[in-house]
Amino acid sequence: MHSTTRRDLGRFALGAAVGGAAAGAFPAFAQSANPIRIGFAMALSGGLAGNGRATLLAYQIWAAEANARGGVLGRPVQLVFYDDQTTPGLVPGIYTKLMDVDRVDIVTSPYATAMIAPSMPVVMQRNMCFVTLFGAGVNEVFKYDRHFNMNITGDNMKETYAKGYFDVAAKLPTPPRSAAILAVDNEFAQKAAESARFHARQRGLRVVYDRSYPPSTVDFTPTVRAIQSARPDVVFIGSYPPDSSGILRAASELRFNPPMFGGGMVGPQLAAFQAQFGPILNNLINWDVYSPEPTMNFPGVADFQEKYRTQAAKEQTDLLGNYIPPYAYAQMQVLEQSLARVGRVDQAALAADMHASEFDTIVGKFRFSASGEWAEPRNLFVQFQNVRDGDLEKYKRPGTKVILAPENLKSGELRAPYGPPGA
Amino acid sequence: MSTTAVVPATLAPPPQGAAAPTRHLPFWLGAAALGVALFVALRLIGNEYGYYVGYFILQYVVLSSAWNILGGYAGYVNFGAAGFMATGAYTAIVLRKATGLDLLPGIVAAAAVAGLLGLATGYLTLRLRGVYFSIATLCLAVVLHTLVVNWDYVGGSRGAYIVRPREVPPFVSYGEYLFVVMLALAILTVGIARAVQHSRIGRGLQALRDNERAAEAVGVPTLRLKLVAATLCGALMGVAGAPLPYYSGYLNPEAAFGLAYAVNAIAMPLIGGVGTWAGPVIGAVVLGGLQQAATVTISSALNLWIVGWMLVIFVALAPRGILGWFQGRR
Numbered sequence: 001m002h003s004t005t006r007r008d009l010g011r012f013a014l015g016a017a018v019g020g021a022a023a024g025a026f027p028a029f030a031q032s033a034n035p036i037r038i039g040f041a042m043a044l045s046g047g048l049a050g051n052g053r054a055t056l057l058a059y060q061i062w063a064a065e066a067n068a069r070g071g072v073l074g075r076p077v078q079l080v081f082y083d084d085q086t087t088p089g090l091v092p093g094i095y096t097k098l099m100d101v102d103r104v105d106i107v108t109s110p111y112a113t114a115m116i117a118p119s120m121p122v123v124m125q126r127n128m129c130f131v132t133l134f135g136a137g138v139n140e141v142f143k144y145d146r147h148f149n150m151n152i153t154g155d156n157m158k159e160t161y162a163k164g165y166f167d168v169a170a171k172l173p174t175p176p177r178s179a180a181i182l183a184v185d186n187e188f189a190q191k192a193a194e195s196a197r198f199h200a201r202q203r204g205l206r207v208v209y210d211r212s213y214p215p216s217t218v219d220f221t222p223t224v225r226a227i228q229s230a231r232p233d234v235v236f237i238g239s240y241p242p243d244s245s246g247i248l249r250a251a252s253e254l255r256f257n258p259p260m261f262g263g264g265m266v267g268p269q270l271a272a273f274q275a276q277f278g279p280i281l282n283n284l285i286n287w288d289v290y291s292p293e294p295t296m297n298f299p300g301v302a303d304f305q306e307k308y309r310t311q312a313a314k315e316q317t318d319l320l321g322n323y324i325p326p327y328a329y330a331q332m333q334v335l336e337q338s339l340a341r342v343g344r345v346d347q348a349a350l351a352a353d354m355h356a357s358e359f360d361t362i363v364g365k366f367r368f369s370a371s372g373e374w375a376e377p378r379n380l381f382v383q384f385q386n387v388r389d390g391d392l393e394k395y396k397r398p399g400t401k402v403i404l405a406p407e408n409l410k411s412g413e414l415r416a417p418y419g420p421p422g423a
Numbered sequence: 424m425s426t427t428a429v430v431p432a433t434l435a436p437p438p439q440g441a442a443a444p445t446r447h448l449p450f451w452l453g454a455a456a457l458g459v460a461l462f463v464a465l466r467l468i469g470n471e472y473g474y475y476v477g478y479f480i481l482q483y484v485v486l487s488s489a490w491n492i493l494g495g496y497a498g499y500v501n502f503g504a505a506g507f508m509a510t511g512a513y514t515a516i517v518l519r520k521a522t523g524l525d526l527l528p529g530i531v532a533a534a535a536v537a538g539l540l541g542l543a544t545g546y547l548t549l550r551l552r553g554v555y556f557s558i559a560t561l562c563l564a565v566v567l568h569t570l571v572v573n574w575d576y577v578g579g580s581r582g583a584y585i586v587r588p589r590e591v592p593p594f595v596s597y598g599e600y601l602f603v604v605m606l607a608l609a610i611l612t613v614g615i616a617r618a619v620q621h622s623r624i625g626r627g628l629q630a631l632r633d634n635e636r637a638a639e640a641v642g643v644p645t646l647r648l649k650l651v652a653a654t655l656c657g658a659l660m661g662v663a664g665a666p667l668p669y670y671s672g673y674l675n676p677e678a679a680f681g682l683a684y685a686v687n688a689i690a691m692p693l694i695g696g697v698g699t700w701a702g703p704v705i706g707a708v709v710l711g712g713l714q715q716a717a718t719v720t721i722s723s724a725l726n727l728w729i730v731g732w733m734l735v736i737f738v739a740l741a742p743r744g745i746l747g748w749f750q751g752r753r
Contacts, residue, residue, distance in 0.1 A: 082718060082719055083718070085718075087678070087681065087683065088671055088673065088674075088675070088677075088678040089667070089670075089671060089678055089681065089683075090718055091671065092475055092670060092671055092672075093472070093475040093476065093479055093715065093718070093719075094718065094719065096471050096472045096474075096475045096598065097472045097475075097719050099471075100470050100471045100472045101470065101472050114582065114673070114675055114677070114678070117582070117584065117671070117672060117673030118671035118672055118673050120672055120673075121586075121587055121597070121671075121672040122598075124589070125471075125589055125596060125597065125598075141584040141586060142584075142586060142672075184580070185572065185579050185580035185581065186580050186581050187581040187582070190581060214569075214572045214573065214580060215572070215580050216572070
């Protein structure tokens with residue numbers, strides 16, 4: 001019989017330490033029995049980290065719930081992920097590692113277009129089914145038949161994206177006659193601006209200002225002053241968080257209160273933005289993906305948000321989870337439902353099922369189109385109402401982000417003009 | 424006019440016995456053998472990830488070796504590496520969009536365009552010295568970035584897509600093809616850097632690095648040599664960038680002009696040992712390997728943090744880099 005000496009104990013301790021360190025360093029190797037491994041890169045640092053961290057938390061909540069239910073296909077779920085550092089150059093290598101070294105069963109996308117695009121060629125090379133999150137027309141170029149995008153914008157962004165905004169504009173007390181369009185020079189905002197142009201033309205509105213600006217722009221006072229001097233009835237802006245911040249500050253400082261202001265600004269959907277800007281957001285009409293209004297109280301969404309909010313502060317991510325997180329969770333529900341229907345991890349069968357089936361998720365029921373976008377677009381236009389301070393509690397309840405469009409989700413009436421109370 | 428008539432005495436071949444003539448054939452044979460061994464080893468392993476890691480490291484071998492020609496041999500610190508690399512990348516995109524030509528012609532075009540840019544930049548900036556030259560190269564990257572952002576043909580801020588073929592026979596995958604292309608470029612670049620170091624041009628660059636006025640006083644054509652170095656440096660950096668859009672399938676200005684390229688192009692030669700052809704190779708393998716390992720293990724934004732700390736450590740403890748440290752111990 002082999003007796004254990006102090007040296008053996010030392011070796012055992014060393015082995016355990018090395019094994020533990022390896023398990024921490026190589027998460028793919030730290031697995032329980034035959035789990036279903038879902039691999040992805042995510043922006044946990046860099047410019048997109050805010051939404052990346054929120055997405056990861058939503059995935060982790062789903063994985064914990066799925067495992068509590070007994071896993072997927074009777075196997076525990078394991079998330080295998082790496083930080084892409086918001087650096088597109090790292091993405092192909094990460095996805096190759098996920099598929100060839102970690103040998104994950106399923107891959108999902110990083111967050112947003114600039115990170116999804118570099119992952120596509122690698123995923124296509126291996127014919128993997130690929131559910132992406134908030135890409136903007138990535139598959140228009142690649143035309144990959146196993147690509148599915150969790151984004152409410154749908155296939156034909158030009159004709160559908162800004163429709164709701166101009167439908168709302170038609171209800172202004174004085175019918176609008178002119179429009180101004182301003183957009184940052186990136187894929188999403190330019191498509192949004194193209195849609196705004198299309199609808200302005202369709203409704204006979206004179207476009208009195210139409211400009212783009214580079215993403216590096218920091219001072220928007222001259223831009224907003226130029227828009228102000230054109231005296232438009234409707235202002236449509238396509239911007240990203242840093243620019244949205246600058247534009248709203250400039251509009252506030254210049255006391256610019258057109259009848260309708262907003263459009264496709266990314267930023268006002270986020271808790272940090274809402275806390276910071278408070279009453280400046282009042283009567284802003286903006287594109288959104290989710291609002292806790294009674295018309296969007298889909299089964300499961302309230303429970304998810306409650307769990308999310310209890311962990312958000314600790315994970316240092318968006319405190320409310322009203323933007324990406326419900327869709328990230330729903331992205332995983334898509335996978336879960338498809339796997340349950342197919343009954344095995346079969347990439348071709350999963351893709352076929354996703355093309356054919358309807359999904360019932362915490363963000364509602366939807367189908368994918370032939371190109372993998374949402375078959376029925378659902379661009380929300382919400383109006384910030386009764387905002388007098390930066391307190392976030394009100395954003396957890398109905399009545400602050402009132403849905404004006406589309407008609408089937410409408411939860412309140414339009415208020416005009418834009419501007420804080422008493423402006 | 425004969426060559427000897429225009430080459431000053433200091434750049435003339437060294438007198439017999441002063442230094443052994445550099446033998447190039449064994450180097451090229453050795454490098455080719457190493458390249459083939461690397462390719463065969465990865466083919467035998469049969470894991471696509473090896474090609475991507477190899478590509479990642481080899482692109483830095485090219486970039487840092489190119490930087491070393493002007494920054495290491497001549498002592499002119501170029502902060503615009505990302506600008507030259509992006510020039511190569513966008514040249515490949517323009518060529519693809521305009522003519523449909525693929526990666527290999529794109530690399531040749533990238534070398535030509537980035538080389539001309541290096542020459543033009545040299546004419547404008549090489550009369551500046553020290554930190555003023557470095558600031559000028561930094562400005563060049565900003566100018567190029569602004570140009571690309573406002574150039575719709577290459578996608579502006581929105582970026583440009585390149586749909587690459589899934590396979591390129593006889594390679595097993597496009598990843599392997601990219602790796603082999605970058606491996607060939609790395610061998611070529613290191614070979615050129617080595618040849619320059621041991622040539623009269625290299626000795627002239629070393630002379631002006633040590634004391635430019637003294638070099639001029641003894642007849643070294645400093646501006647001409649610096650222009651040659653800037654052109655070569657620019658062309659090779661452009662070559663490093665040309666496969667980038669094919670590697671990622673999509674390129675936007677933020678990715679092409681990334682801070683990591685500019686920082687690594689300087690850090691790798693400094694850590695490996697500036698002024699010698701082997702230094703950037705060692706630096707790229709060590710630092711590139713470490714960064715890639717950090718990406719898939721620690722998995723956070725520690726890449727530049729690692730680079731920063733290694734720079735601090737090497738500047739403090741081994742200012743002549745890994746090579747210098749070993750040479751000092753002998």
